[in-house]
Amino acid sequence: MSDTTRREFIRRSVAAGSALALTGTMACEGTTGSRQRHPNLIYVFPDQMRAQAQGFMGEDPVITPNLDRFATEGIVLDQAVSNYPVCSPYRAMLMTGMFPHSNGVLANCNTNGAMNGYELRESSRCWSDVLKEQGYSLGYIGKWHLDSPYRPYVDTGNNNEDFAWNEWTSPQRRHSFDYWHAYGTYDNHNRPEYWTTDAPRSERVVVDQWGPEHEADMAIRYIRNEGGTFRDPDRPFALVVSMNPPHTPYRMVPEQYLQMYGDATPEELINRPNVNLEENSSGARLARRQIRNYLAQVTGVDDQFGRILAELKARGLEEDTIVVFTSDHGNCLGCHDQVTKNVHYEESMRVPFIIRWSGMLEPRTDDLLISTPDIYPTLLDLMGFGPDVPEQVEGVSHARLCLTGRGGRPTSQLYMWVPYGEPALGRRGVRTHRYTLMISSNRAGETEQILHDNLNDPYQLRNIAGESKGIVQDLVEKELDHWLELTDDPWHGRGV
Numbered sequence: 001m002s003d004t005t006r007r008e009f010i011r012r013s014v015a016a017g018s019a020l021a022l023t024g025t026m027a028c029e030g031t032t033g034s035r036q037r038h039p040n041l042i043y044v045f046p047d048q049m050r051a052q053a054q055g056f057m058g059e060d061p062v063i064t065p066n067l068d069r070f071a072t073e074g075i076v077l078d079q080a081v082s083n084y085p086v087c088s089p090y091r092a093m094l095m096t097g098m099f100p101h102s103n104g105v106l107a108n109c110n111t112n113g114a115m116n117g118y119e120l121r122e123s124s125r126c127w128s129d130v131l132k133e134q135g136y137s138l139g140y141i142g143k144w145h146l147d148s149p150y151r152p153y154v155d156t157g158n159n160n161e162d163f164a165w166n167e168w169t170s171p172q173r174r175h176s177f178d179y180w181h182a183y184g185t186y187d188n189h190n191r192p193e194y195w196t197t198d199a200p201r202s203e204r205v206v207v208d209q210w211g212p213e214h215e216a217d218m219a220i221r222y223i224r225n226e227g228g229t230f231r232d233p234d235r236p237f238a239l240v241v242s243m244n245p246p247h248t249p250y251r252m253v254p255e256q257y258l259q260m261y262g263d264a265t266p267e268e269l270i271n272r273p274n275v276n277l278e279e280n281s282s283g284a285r286l287a288r289r290q291i292r293n294y295l296a297q298v299t300g301v302d303d304q305f306g307r308i309l310a311e312l313k314a315r316g317l318e319e320d321t322i323v324v325f326t327s328d329h330g331n332c333l334g335c336h337d338q339v340t341k342n343v344h345y346e347e348s349m350r351v352p353f354i355i356r357w358s359g360m361l362e363p364r365t366d367d368l369l370i371s372t373p374d375i376y377p378t379l380l381d382l383m384g385f386g387p388d389v390p391e392q393v394e395g396v397s398h399a400r401l402c403l404t405g406r407g408g409r410p411t412s413q414l415y416m417w418v419p420y421g422e423p424a425l426g427r428r429g430v431r432t433h434r435y436t437l438m439i440s441s442n443r444a445g446e447t448e449q450i451l452h453d454n455l456n457d458p459y460q461l462r463n464i465a466g467e468s469k470g471i472v473q474d475l476v477e478k479e480l481d482h483w484l485e486l487t488d489d490p491w492h493g494r495g496v
């Protein structure tokens with residue numbers, strides 16, 4: 001970061017409660033006079049939807065009418081990233097406001113994760129725990145993926161005797177979500193499975209419906225509080241809708257969304273020059289096979305998100321509800337010959353991030369370098385709970401910046417990947433408005449540096465680390481070292 005350390009930044013912006021005071025003032029002076037004291041929150045995030053797959057961005061040739069409209073109603077943070085662009089690490093950063101070395105989720109929750117103790121700690125103080133104490137009703141719908149599987153494994157399609165992924169989340173591990181319609185991780189989008197609030201580990205609900213559509217149905221029922229059974233009608237609520245698509249298997253997408261892409265050929269849909277179509281690389285073959293399915297899944301997610309927004313409008317809840325649309329990470333889908341995520345490239349790291357609070361946040365696009373752990377303090381601060389953000393939260397509140405356009409701005413975002421059981425190894429890096437730097441280090445002591453000039457080379461086709469040693473050194477000393485120190489990363493101090 002710049003001269004000011006991130007911790008000082010946190011103390012200034014959160015402990016002072018400046019945004020809270022501002023929110024309170026604005027709420028009192030609101031034009032309607034009927035705005036509730038603390039807003040509701042709806043946080044919608046599909047899995048592995050890259051920022052480029054939003055139609056209004058003008059990148060992927062994707063059809064997203066609801067997001068295009070939503071983007072004109074809120075703040076678009078077009079430089080938002082997932083700092084560790086894979087499932088469980090993102091989700092733990094989101095829930096705890098802490099980076100992986102502090103929250104303990106250093107890689108995905110699965111059998112390997114279980115052996116290393118990687119799962120969301122019961123003792124972590126999540127934003128949902130804070131909101132519960134403040135009287136909120138809390139609902140979670142969809143994919144959780146923050147518990148490691150334990151034997152005997154649950155009998156789901158992605159769990160076998162040797163290796164497992166999916167796991168039930170016991171009520172005491174749900175971090176105050178009192179309404180639960182969720183699962184750990186399981187990828188049959190056409191026949192998803194959920195555990196409901198009171199269901200034991202042995203009882204799952206199997207649904208013959210496309211996952212995002214079913215989850216939007218449940219979200220709508222929650223918003224309506226159907227039968228009075230979903231939430232306390234006299235309290236504000238926070239609802240998370242965590243959809244699985246546009247995740248593999250890409251072929252599992254309703255025909256209606258595929259048809260919207262008409263006769264477009266894969267070559268017409270793959271417009272990123274970092275997919276090597278000429279040499280027919282493995283990445284290019286994947287892109288040819290799946291680009292249409294991926295974009296159609298995004299269109300389906302957009303459609304279902306639109307239904308949730310329409311319900312909020314129909315209920316007159318728009319002004320009283322903060323809505324966030326984002327994703328846990330992106331997806332290369334053949335760019336740089338990468339078949340998936342968990343790398344430093346733009347398609348992997350950059351995620352959608354749109355926040356709408358009608359009448360309170362001026363719609364605009366902002367190039368704020370927000371990091372995943374910042375989401376927790378920013379949302380709580382906006383909702384009027386800045387002083388209740390726990391001391392151990394490492395993220396920074398950008399609430400004041402959202403409300404006024406003014407405030408301190410980070411100068412970089414951390415990038416990281418950690419191999420199972422090797423917390424000091426893997427990859428670390430930073431992303432600034434101009435550069436992406438990635439340094440890798442393995443057990444054999446081999447290191448590699450990759451530097452991209454994203455301004456002059458937006459598709460990251462050239463590694464200029466060798467010819468730009470001064471820039472690399474500057475990025476390490478002025479940015480990366482601060483991050484490694486802040487996050488208690490054992491990589492720190494090795495002098496790379």
Ligand code: CA
Binds near residue numbers: 047086087088328329
């Ligand atoms: Ca994911």
